Amino acid sequence: MKKTLLAEFTAREGAEGEVSRLIGDYAVKVREEEGNLVFDVYTKASDPRAFWIFEVYRDADAFQAHLNAPYGHPFNTALAPLIEEDASVLTFLDPLSGNP
Numbered sequence: 817m818k819k820t821l822l823a824e825f826t827a828r829e830g831a832e833g834e835v836s837r838l839i840g841d842y843a844v845k846v847r848e849e850e851g852n853l854v855f856d857v858y859t860k861a862s863d864p865r866a867f868w869i870f871e872v873y874r875d876a877d878a879f880q881a882h883l884n885a886p887y888g889h890p891f892n893t894a895l896a897p898l899i900e901e902d903a904s905v906l907t908f909l910d911p912l913s914g915n916p
Contacts, residue, residue, distance in 0.1 A: 851878020
């Protein structure tokens with residue numbers, strides 16, 4: 817079964833550009849992962865400091881491989897001082913019955 821989630825965080829005032837650069841570089845790597853199906857990055861239209869990342873992985877094993885990727889920890893370490901939250905807020909999603 818696919819692993820789908822929404823990751824959310826808010827850039828600190830003035831850090832939007834650096835966060836955008838970091839997440840853009842990270843997205844390129846994640847999209848190359850064998851088990852990654854979707855890694856779409858958004859900002860909230862009414863608040864460009866609010867970042868939302870929609871992620872879909874082939875299955876739980878692919879998501880675990882993503883978590884263990886060597887570039888994940890350096891990304892999160894660089895991101896942490898630039899965002900208001902302690903870390904990305906993750907919301908795991910399940911499809912409605914009958915949806916592919």
